[in-house]
Amino acid sequence: MTRHWRRIRPQLLSAVFLSGLGAFGAAHAEGPSFELFGAAEGDYTQDFNRMDPAWKDVMRPSKIPTIPGLFGSDGQSIVSVRQSKFGAKLSQDVAGKPFTVRFDFDLVGSGSNAGETTFHIQHFYGTWGPILAGRDDSNWMDIGIFPNTIEFWGPPGMVFLRNPQIRYTYKWDSSELALAIEQPSNDVDPGNIRIIDPALGASLQGDQKIPDFTAHYRYEGSWGHFQLAGILRRVGFDTVGTTNNEPKGSKLGWGVNGTANFKTWNKDVLHLGVVYGEGIASYMNDGGTDLAPVAQILPTQPIFPAPPPVLEAGVVPLLGVLAYYDHYWNDKWSTSVGYSMTRVDNTNFQEPSAFKSGQYASGNLLFTPDSHLLMGAEFIWGQREDKSGATGHDMRVQFTVKYSFTSKDFFK
Numbered sequence: 001m002t003r004h005w006r007r008i009r010p011q012l013l014s015a016v017f018l019s020g021l022g023a024f025g026a027a028h029a030e031g032p033s034f035e036l037f038g039a040a041e042g043d044y045t046q047d048f049n050r051m052d053p054a055w056k057d058v059m060r061p062s063k064i065p066t067i068p069g070l071f072g073s074d075g076q077s078i079v080s081v082r083q084s085k086f087g088a089k090l091s092q093d094v095a096g097k098p099f100t101v102r103f104d105f106d107l108v109g110s111g112s113n114a115g116e117t118t119f120h121i122q123h124f125y126g127t128w129g130p131i132l133a134g135r136d137d138s139n140w141m142d143i144g145i146f147p148n149t150i151e152f153w154g155p156p157g158m159v160f161l162r163n164p165q166i167r168y169t170y171k172w173d174s175s176e177l178a179l180a181i182e183q184p185s186n187d188v189d190p191g192n193i194r195i196i197d198p199a200l201g202a203s204l205q206g207d208q209k210i211p212d213f214t215a216h217y218r219y220e221g222s223w224g225h226f227q228l229a230g231i232l233r234r235v236g237f238d239t240v241g242t243t244n245n246e247p248k249g250s251k252l253g254w255g256v257n258g259t260a261n262f263k264t265w266n267k268d269v270l271h272l273g274v275v276y277g278e279g280i281a282s283y284m285n286d287g288g289t290d291l292a293p294v295a296q297i298l299p300t301q302p303i304f305p306a307p308p309p310v311l312e313a314g315v316v317p318l319l320g321v322l323a324y325y326d327h328y329w330n331d332k333w334s335t336s337v338g339y340s341m342t343r344v345d346n347t348n349f350q351e352p353s354a355f356k357s358g359q360y361a362s363g364n365l366l367f368t369p370d371s372h373l374l375m376g377a378e379f380i381w382g383q384r385e386d387k388s389g390a391t392g393h394d395m396r397v398q399f400t401v402k403y404s405f406t407s408k409d410f411f412k
Contacts, residue, residue: 032092036407037104038085041400043150045078049394054115057082058108058153059396061342061358062287064384066392082107082117083152083402097129108152122162132167138283139167139180139214140229142259145271147324148336149362150378150400155340156286156358157320158273159229159257163283165214174220184208185282188237189289189316191350206290207236207248216257224261224269231255235279235290235315251315253279253290267328271338274322279315287342287358288318293349317345337363352388359383372409374402 045057050071052063057078065071087104103124109116125134137143141159154160167180186206216229236250255277262270281288294314324338343357359382366376376399383393 032090034088034090034407036086036088037405038087039083039402039404041081041083041402043078043080043083043152043398043400045080045396045398047074047076047078047394047396049074049392049396050076051394056115059151059360059362059380059382059394060153060286061156061360061382061384062355064358064382064392064394066353066384066386066390068392080117082109083400085122087123094128099126099128101126130169130171132165132169135162135164136167137161138163138182139165139178140216140231140255140257140283142216142218142227142229142257142273144225144227144261145259145273145322145324147271147338148326148334148366149324149364150366150374150376150402151362151380151398154285155322155324155338156284156342156360157275157340158259158285158322159255159275159280159283159320160285161283176218178216178218180214181211182214184210184212184233186235186237186279187282187288187290189292189350189354191293191347191354192295203240203242204237205240207238207250208234209236209250210234222263224263226260227258229257229259231257231277231280231283233279237291237313249313251279251291251313253277253315255280255283255318264325267326269326271322271324271326273320275320276318278317281316281318281344284318284320284342287355288344289316289355292316292347292354294347295349311349314347316347319343332368334366334368335364336366346387350387352386353390354387355384356387357385372404374400374404376400 053071055063056076057080083106085104085106089102091100093099105119105121107117108120109118110120121135123136125132125136138159138161141161145158146154163182165180165182167178169176169178186208188204188206190204212231212233214231216227218225218227231254233253234250235253238245238248255275257275259273264270279290281290291313293311296310296312320342322340324336326334326336328334339361341359346354346356362378362380364376364378366374368374378398381395383391385391
């Protein structure tokens, strides 16, 4: 199978780090080890439409404008090194159990640094036997269904979050069960509240009083793997600068994520995933919000002016799907093609411009003459739909050259 180093493909690392837990004995049989690894990558993207400038070199359906010309005229060229990355890993036995540490970063700015080429931590965790502590893939995420693509952001309709957590994994035969507590992060949409009280709409914020609870069961077979995962979380909010921080409150968020890989022919793999829940948008690869206002319209006598609606917070239902197929023409040429979608059920008091759905499709042709070198081209299409029904789309072609390396290539 083609192995190329990217944000979402830890498969390049040794088997020690595929799960972050479990069977490390073979890695430690030769004693303590230390390794540096990374990739130098250059991407040229020709965008035929226009993306939010802070996210111009990735395809995020939620960042596609639904107002023509909102970010300027269509047709942009982007050359980037932001997918390049660097990291280190070490392993040894401590108190009779395998001990590992992994740290790596790329250059894709996010948050307040969105759009910049800057330091961005991907993983930073340690494991001791079955216990993991630090920043790693969320416990209810399945990185194995991410297709063999080169576009950085990837399919929106899958759980994708690298999150601080404490996790315990128990393995037996071909199965594993993992339980974790994870850092909560609630995305609150004030919706049309600002129409009633602009100050209140600007003061609402997420409120995280307890961690999120996640679990997964995974089965590995000669045919591929299957994983069923779930999450329970408190999705809370409060108001800044008011008496007792009112209004405030919380709802129960929950989600179920079913994923599978099927080995079909030769090296080919079919990736499938379906996720559904309420208040889970913070864990999705793209799109949606966890909490939004719901207006309860009560029957009243005709009054002018009409009284404001009675408002309460509601968790937002979300559905995500993914279907991709990786085909290997031979040992050097491969193609990945597929489709993914995220769709939310907007509340009745969200604004017309609120995100409703995002679609994503791509196909590529990749050439790997050596395990260290990847070259390829990929076509990507995305579409956003708002609550109002307004839509916007984007099409682009990305060309990538990547050189992956490890210190083991130079120091034996």
